[in-house]
């Protein structure tokens with residue numbers, strides 16, 4: 001603490017006429033907090049103490065003033081931030097942000113590229129087709145959160161920090177699948193039809209419903225079945241590491257929707273509208289689904305799952321593909337249960353409903 005006589009002395013220094021130091025007289029709202037690192041180091045949750053850990057439900061702060069700092073009357077208003085906490089808040093954002101930082105990996109050095117075997121040409125082509133589709137998916141999965149990041153209030157900044165990690169994760173996914181497509185000399189093949197439904201998202205809730213809950217959930221389920229799709233340890237590792245990242249993205253979306261439904265239950269039907277749209281796309285003809293890839297990607301997956309494109313292998317491939325779809329759809333319903341949208345089961349698109357296991361009590 002600077003004593004007031006010291007301040008007086010400083011103010012009398014030559015050239016100090018304009019010095020003020022009033023910020024020293026006006027300490028921040030709270031002091032003496034006890035901040036203790038936890039098992040994982042000093043995390044955002046550890047410093048969420050007292051008023052610093054109390055994001056306002058509603059704010060008029062449009063100046064970018066960070067939560068906890070003292071306001072200044074001459075600050076400019078940048079007026080683009082969401083003022084209601086539930087618009088963007090996710091209880092898991094802090095934890096997932098820290099986890100993302102601690103579990104970053106490098107597509108350049110953490111994938112044992114030098115151990116990459118050459119696969120049969122059909123498998124190699126199929127893998128390149130799948131990777132082509134995935135690079136496009138990952139590109140959009142980074143674009144969408146980036147679109148909303150500038151709307152996050154400085155009072156609710158943890159959400160913005162998490163989104164930054166997601167954008168980085170998706171960048172890495174894009175690049176790892178691009179590298180994989182080129183690694184054995186095939187390169188990129190047929191582009192996907194484009195995820196029009198995702199890019200239509202105009203609100204944060206639309207994004208978390210369409211991208212996090214549906215889109216990334218399906219991708220996560222697919223990556224988790226990477227053991228069946230991959231034909232080398234290298235490919236298995238790519239799917240494993242990407243699945244780990246996707247779990248965070250999905251968890252963020254689930255917790256956001258849960259928080260929103262608790263605070264704004266009247267928006268329940270709005271969520272159903274977004275899900276209707278997304279399920280409609282998934283439930284369109286199996287070969288034209290914007291979320292599961294076009295027909296080319298579906299065929300590529302069948303070749304990879306069956307181990308080739310003989311009749312017998314394709315038979316097996318399509319059987320396993322149905323198992324992948326079944327897992328995607330059942331895990332989707334489980335996520336809905338966690339969010340508190342179990343009623344969705346009754347109004348689900350029939351093509352998806354046909355895959356569902358009976359609800360466990």
Ligand SMILES: [Fe+2]
Pocket residue numbers: 138141169170173246
């Ligand atoms: Fe991703």
Ligand SMILES: [Fe+2]
Pocket residue numbers: 141170216245246249
């Ligand atoms: Fe993701």
